[in-house]
Amino acid sequence: MKKYYEVLRPFLKPFLIVFLIYGFSMLSVWRSGASFIDDRGRAIFGYAWTSDFNRYSSTAFGLLMNANDRLLDISPWSQILAMMILAATSVIITYILCDKKIKYLPLVLTAFVGLTPLAIECWMYKFDAPCIALSVLVSVIPILWWPKEINKKSVTKFGVVTVISMLVMWTTYQASSGILPVLCVYMATKDYLKGENCRDIIKKLALSVVFCVIPALLFKFCLPEPEKSYRNNEMISLAELVPGIWNNFVAHLTLMVQSLNIWQKILAVLSFGGMLILVIKNYKKKSLVLLLAFLVAVPLSIGAYLLLKNPPLTPRSLVGIGIAFVPVMIIATKNIGKIFDYFCVGPSLVLLYSFIMFVLAFGNGLADQERWANFRVEDLIGGLSKLYPDKEEVSRRIIQIDGDIGMSKVMQHVADEYPAARKLVTIQETGLSRASWGLTKIRSYYNREQSFEENEAFDAHCGPEVNKVMRNTYYYTVRDNGEYICVDLK
Numbered sequence: 001m002k003k004y005y006e007v008l009r010p011f012l013k014p015f016l017i018v019f020l021i022y023g024f025s026m027l028s029v030w031r032s033g034a035s036f037i038d039d040r041g042r043a044i045f046g047y048a049w050t051s052d053f054n055r056y057s058s059t060a061f062g063l064l065m066n067a068n069d070r071l072l073d074i075s076p077w078s079q080i081l082a083m084m085i086l087a088a089t090s091v092i093i094t095y096i097l098c099d100k101k102i103k104y105l106p107l108v109l110t111a112f113v114g115l116t117p118l119a120i121e122c123w124m125y126k127f128d129a130p131c132i133a134l135s136v137l138v139s140v141i142p143i144l145w146w147p148k149e150i151n152k153k154s155v156t157k158f159g160v161v162t163v164i165s166m167l168v169m170w171t172t173y174q175a176s177s178g179i180l181p182v183l184c185v186y187m188a189t190k191d192y193l194k195g196e197n198c199r200d201i202i203k204k205l206a207l208s209v210v211f212c213v214i215p216a217l218l219f220k221f222c223l224p225e226p227e228k229s230y231r232n233n234e235m236i237s238l239a240e241l242v243p244g245i246w247n248n249f250v251a252h253l254t255l256m257v258q259s260l261n262i263w264q265k266i267l268a269v270l271s272f273g274g275m276l277i278l279v280i281k282n283y284k285k286k287s288l289v290l291l292l293a294f295l296v297a298v299p300l301s302i303g304a305y306l307l308l309k310n311p312p313l314t315p316r317s318l319v320g321i322g323i324a325f326v327p328v329m330i331i332a333t334k335n336i337g338k339i340f341d342y343f344c345v346g347p348s349l350v351l352l353y354s355f356i357m358f359v360l361a362f363g364n365g366l367a368d369q370e371r372w373a374n375f376r377v378e379d380l381i382g383g384l385s386k387l388y389p390d391k392e393e394v395s396r397r398i399i400q401i402d403g404d405i406g407m408s409k410v411m412q413h414v415a416d417e418y419p420a421a422r423k424l425v426t427i428q429e430t431g432l433s434r435a436s437w438g439l440t441k442i443r444s445y446y447n448r449e450q451s452f453e454e455n456e457a458f459d460a461h462c463g464p465e466v467n468k469v470m471r472n473t474y475y476y477t478v479r480d481n482g483e484y485i486c487v488d489l490k
Contacts, residue, residue: 011091014102019087021111025356026083026123028363030076034370036124037428039073040440046070049131053233054223057171058131065130075126082129086114089137093183096143097190097330106330109348113322115355117259117420118315120362124424128173132319135172138165139179139320142211146187150203159211166215171223177216178303179320184208185300186327189293193286193331216304234309241307248306249299255313256321259420267351274344278332281341290331297324315423358418365414365421369429372408376432377442379475380487384448387470387478388485398451400462403489404430404438432489462486 035043048062048071049055065081066072090110091102098106113136114123122132142162147154162180169176188201236244260268279287301324305311333345388394404427407415415421428437443452461484470485471478479486 010102011095014091014094014104014107015087017104018090018107018111019084021108021356022083022086022114023080025111025115025359026079026363028360029124029366030079030363032363032367032370033075034124034366035073035126036366037426037437038128039126040437040444042071042127043073044444046072053174054219055131055171055173056223057134057168058128058173061131061134061172062127071127073126078126079123079129082123082133083114085130085133085137089113089133089140092137092140092144093326094330096146097186097327098334103334105336105345106333109329109333109345109352110326111352112326112329112355115352115359116256116318116322117264117355117358117418118256118318118423119322120359120420121315121424122319124366132173132176132316135169135176136179136319138168138172139176140183141165142180143183143187146184147204147207150200155207159207162208162211163215166212167218170215170219173319174304175317175319176303177305177320178301179323181208181212181303182297182301182320182323183327184212185293185297186331189290190331192289193283235307236309244309245299245306248308248311249302251311251313252302252305252318253298255315255423256318259315259423261418264351264354267347267354270347271351274347275328275332277344278336278341279328282332282335290328294324294328297327300324315420358420361414361418362421362424365408365411365425368408368410369425372411373405373430373432373441376405376475376489377446379473380432381442381446381448383471383473383476383478384485394448394450397485398461398483399485399487401432401439401452401487401489402462403432405432405489406430 041047048059050059062071063069065078066074090107090113093110093113094102094107114133123129125132142158142165145154145158145161147158166180169180184205188205191201191204192198257265276291279290283290298321299306301320302318303320305317311317329348333341336342336345384399388397406412407425407430411421411425415425430438432438432442439452442448443450461481462479466479466481466484466486468480469477470480475490477488477490479488
């Protein structure tokens with residue numbers, strides 16, 4: 001035990017530093033106690049993830065974390081654990097890319113791994129957050145065994161660790177599938193910058209491709225297809241492969257750019273310029289190779305979603321985007337020492353601070369959104385209870401709700417200042433929507449035995465011809481056609 005402690009002790013301080021950055025960023029989210037989308041269902045039914053794209057590792061990890069055979073809401077511990085896992089990930093990346101040393105400026109910059117505005121969606125979840133963080137960690141672990149030279153022993157170790165790690169990733173959160181390929185590109189670039197033989201570097205890259213493809217094929221062809229899925233996983237046909245990948249990349253890149261406000265865009269450009277200056281200054285002609293690696297890494301970070309015919313353009317799909325930028329920052333800053341060098345890093349630190357401020361503001365907005373949603377649900381439930389007090393009658397009736405409650409005033413202000421908030425607060429979060437998770441509270445949290453239809457055919461049963469108005473208030477109108485109770489939100 002003492003031996004392991006001596007090995008881990010140098011990493012304790014770096015771990016605590018980056019964990020404090022992550023933890024401070026998430027304070028308002030943890031304080032809000034808000035349940036985010038799927039959390040509402042898992043908190044009362046306790047189901048795991050095996051039916052969601054074969055996420056067996058998520059299920060095993062979640063049940064182990066709960067020490068129970070059903071999931072329970074144990075937040076904020078689950079979200080704190082997610083940040084601890086991210087902190088460990090940051091330390092590993094810093095250690096490897098800084099030539100097995102911990103340098104604190106690069107370490108701080110690794111916080112971009114988890115704190116890009118869209119990736120924040122991953123850490124809003126009470127249940128999914130630690131599982132997603134685990135998928136990021138296992139995608140990083142193989143670089144600890146990146147072979148120094150091509151021989152049977154080193155290649156075998158790297159191959160075994162990679163295959164196992166990638167199987168865990170594929171059965172945890174597939175949006176992380178681009179992280180390890182990106183890191184392999186940067187590890188090869190790092191070898192080149194150190195003057196290693198190009199033939200050996202190409203061999204390492206070829207082996208890493210093989211070791212990444214094997215678990216992907218095992219996941220695709222050896223695990224059963226889920227009986228039902230809320231998302232189309234059809235892949236792009238070979239005939240449309242190149243334009244399809246390009247269109248998917250452009251769509252994700254557009255989503256990322258649209259998530260930044262004007263100041264963050266300016267800071268991002270200045271940050272890129274500062275890093276470019278440092279790279280050129282430190283690596284001269286070889287800097288072109290690092291720039292090429294970056295250009296490859298950005299689309300590669302999207303992972304398997306590039307190959308889908310209709311990829312989910314959700315914020316959490318870009319969980320790996322920070323990995324495309326962080327290695328360049330580490331390589332550019334690991335040997336700085338002059339005042340001018342720190343001046344070049346300044347925009348990156350200010351941009352990181354801006355991202356942290358966004359998370360804090362969004363967490364407070366999320367708390368107010370929860371307050372607003374609870375008020376609207378309870379107002380409607382109270383009105384319906386007075387209109388239909390007979391429980392037997394209620395159980396025979398079906399409710400359809402048209403519209404949603406929109407953003408609360410606080411969340412609206414956050415969204416006005418930070419466009420990323422508009423991407424994160426979807427119809428699932430604005431409450432009382434036809435979408436499944438928007439209806440979860442009114443359907444399941446108030447012990448009201450009544451059917452709520454969530455299909456889009458509102459007009460089929462609740463069109464304008466249903467003119468029997470039962471109740472008209474400031475916030476909603478209730479109409480009745482004998483079978484359906486029609487609620488029009490205002």
